[in-house]
Amino acid sequence: MAEVWRRFTRNRLATVGAAGVLILVTLAVFAPWVAPRDPLYIDMDHKFARPGQAGFVLGADELGRDVLSRLLHAGRVSLAVGLITALIAVVVGAVLGALAGYYGGALDAVIMRLVDVLLSMPTIFLLLALAAFLKPTMWTITLIIGLNSWMSVARMVRGQVLSLKEQEFVLAARAAGAGAGRLIVRQLMPNAVAPVLVAATLTVATAILLESSLSYLGYGIQPPTASWGNMLNNAQSYVLYAPWVAVYPGAMISLTVLSFNFAGDGLRDALDPRLGP
Amino acid sequence: MALYVVRRLLQAIPLLVGISFAGFVLLRLAPGDQPVHVQYLKWAAGMAAGELGYSYRTGRPVGEIIRERVPATLQLMGVAYLIAIALGLTTGIVSAVRRGSVFDYAATTAAMVGLSVPTFWFGLVVVIVFAGGLRWIPSGGIATLGAPFSLWDRFIHLIGPAAVLGLWMTATWSRYTRSSVLEVVGQDYIRTARAKGLPGRAVLLRHTLRNALIPLITLGGLEFRNLFGGALVTETVFSWPGVGRLYLDSLNYQDYSVILGLLLVTSAMVVAGSLLADVLYAVADPRIRLG
Numbered sequence: 166m167a168e169v170w171r172r173f174t175r176n177r178l179a180t181v182g183a184a185g186v187l188i189l190v191t192l193a194v195f196a197p198w199v200a201p202r203d204p205l206y207i208d209m210d211h212k213f214a215r216p217g218q219a220g221f222v223l224g225a226d227e228l229g230r231d232v233l234s235r236l237l238h239a240g241r242v243s244l245a246v247g248l249i250t251a252l253i254a255v256v257v258g259a260v261l262g263a264l265a266g267y268y269g270g271a272l273d274a275v276i277m278r279l280v281d282v283l284l285s286m287p288t289i290f291l292l293l294a295l296a297a298f299l300k301p302t303m304w305t306i307t308l309i310i311g312l313n314s315w316m317s318v319a320r321m322v323r324g325q326v327l328s329l330k331e332q333e334f335v336l337a338a339r340a341a342g343a344g345a346g347r348l349i350v351r352q353l354m355p356n357a358v359a360p361v362l363v364a365a366t367l368t369v370a371t372a373i374l375l376e377s378s379l380s381y382l383g384y385g386i387q388p389p390t391a392s393w394g395n396m397l398n399n400a401q402s403y404v405l406y407a408p409w410v411a412v413y414p415g416a417m418i419s420l421t422v423l424s425f426n427f428a429g430d431g432l433r434d435a436l437d438p439r440l441g442p
Numbered sequence: 443m444a445l446y447v448v449r450r451l452l453q454a455i456p457l458l459v460g461i462s463f464a465g466f467v468l469l470r471l472a473p474g475d476q477p478v479h480v481q482y483l484k485w486a487a488g489m490a491a492g493e494l495g496y497s498y499r500t501g502r503p504v505g506e507i508i509r510e511r512v513p514a515t516l517q518l519m520g521v522a523y524l525i526a527i528a529l530g531l532t533t534g535i536v537s538a539v540r541r542g543s544v545f546d547y548a549a550t551t552a553a554m555v556g557l558s559v560p561t562f563w564f565g566l567v568v569v570i571v572f573a574g575g576l577r578w579i580p581s582g583g584i585a586t587l588g589a590p591f592s593l594w595d596r597f598i599h600l601i602g603p604a605a606v607l608g609l610w611m612t613a614t615w616s617r618y619t620r621s622s623v624l625e626v627v628g629q630d631y632i633r634t635a636r637a638k639g640l641p642g643r644a645v646l647l648r649h650t651l652r653n654a655l656i657p658l659i660t661l662g663g664l665e666f667r668n669l670f671g672g673a674l675v676t677e678t679v680f681s682w683p684g685v686g687r688l689y690l691d692s693l694n695y696q697d698y699s700v701i702l703g704l705l706l707v708t709s710a711m712v713v714a715g716s717l718l719a720d721v722l723y724a725v726a727d728p729r730i731r732l733g
Contacts, residue, residue, distance in 0.1 A: 178551070282460035285716075286709045289671035290689060294468060294701060297693045374560055378675055381562045382690060397563065401679070404566050405574040405581070412570070415563030423558035430554070 179431020253311025258318025525608030530615020663719025
């Protein structure tokens with residue numbers, strides 16, 4: 166563990182990424198106290214106020230709402246969606262992957278064909294259809310992104326279980342009378358923790374990107390609640406004369422996703438130097 | 443070889459059945475009408491005959507509506523793909539060969555940034571800078587409205603969205619190429635080639651790249667799926683009249699037969715893409731088809 170920590174902190178980009186994640190999460194948690202204004206307060210007198218004008222640090226949007234305050238509050242939504250999605254992906258992926266790997270046979274075939282089907286449909290197309298079908302709220306969006314993100318975790322865990330289930334320590338535990346559940350949870354899963362942790366970190370990044378794309382297209386988080394993606398929702402029409410309204414939310418998405426990607430990559434290198442690029 | 447292709451084709455059938463069933467349950471299932479499998483089989487029989495149904499909104503055949511939009515999307519995806527492969531392979535190879543250099547560091551960081559920036563935002567920034575500020579390109583569309591056809595006009599409209607989509611994909615290609623080359627460089631046969639006294643260029647071209655580029659064929663197939671998603675978003679930013687825009691418009695009008703048709707057509711293209719990649723891989727690497 167100390168070795169992992171040492172390798173992680175010696176990787177400059179990984180440290181920057183982890184620090185970025187920490188700062189962004191802190192800002193999101195304390196958003197109501199840090200934000201200078203009410204993110205929903207409409208002030209038509211200051212519609213499209215430039216950054217710095219009339220106390221709007223990062224300017225105002227088409228309804229005169231404070232861009233900075235909206236960015237901070239939107240961060241709560243976007244980060245929550247990303248983190249919960251990763252949790253769903255890991256739980257669903259680990260359970261299905263372990264079942265497929267451990268039991269094999271028909272169960273394995275059904276689960277893996279489901280993985281193949283989901284991996285053959287263009288993600289955004291499928292997510293849009295689901296979002297249009299369900300009522301898009303923060304929870305449904307999180308759920309549908311999560312249920313479309315577990316496949317790589319499942320494949321990984323399945324592979325791990327397959328390669329380990331005939332090993333002596335597992336056979337010994339089985340001979341000692343351990344049941345399937347106990348074998349999977351106590352003997353097999355601990356060996357998959359490292360790659361799953363890396364996958365979870367990288368899934369947060371992908372999920373934030375997917376949520377922002379859906380919200381940008383109008384099928385994600387619905388206004389007036391701000392998410393970084395839906396702040397760009399109407400940007401198309403005024404992007405040329407009020408670019409700040411579009412530029413800042415996108416920069417926040419990029420910074421956040423980059424932080425998670427750097428941290429995830431660094432974590433992979435630190436946990437297993439052989440996995441690295 | 444023929445046997446391998448046939449086997450791979452047969453494997454694609456349950457996949458297509460699964461995809462169409464998922465799409466059908468999602469979009470076309472009429473509640474309480476008939477049992478699910480009866481409804482599906484009726485509909486699938488029509489599908490198998492190439493009958494995609496009619497648009498709820500316009501009454502026109504779905505196949506015809508989709509066919510009109512496919513060329514624009516293929517044009518955008520094709521040019522973007524060329525940009526991504528050319529740029530991604532070059533930077534990936536140089537990065538790997540000069541591992542640890544300033545170039546390597548800059549290229550890997552740039553690739554990570556490329557993977558982290560949302561496509562729609564990158565597109566909007568390109569519009570702000572190159573259409574708004576510099577006025578080099580139009581802010582959207584496939585051609586100037588009402589103007590007679592001109593190759594230059596089409597090119598100037600295409601370059602923005604193709605560059606956005608292409609650069610986004612370049613990041614993935616560059617990362618995969620780099621790690622694939624590095625993996626081959628570490629192999630014994632490369633050390634042997636060097637030990638025999640072969641010049642560095644010959645080792646790189648004849649031994650390293652030949653082996654390192656084969657696994658990238660798989661990426662070419664896998665990326666097809668992301669390409670459609672990226673194209674949908676890019677088409678929205680640049681008002682490009684392709685299948686992505688059609689999909690969004692159909693969602694807005696709840697035109698379910700067109701939505702389902704597009705979902706099936708794009709998925710079938712993804713499956714075809716990975717099938718093609720597998721076959722090409724088997725051509726390039728005999729171990730696969732014989733193994």
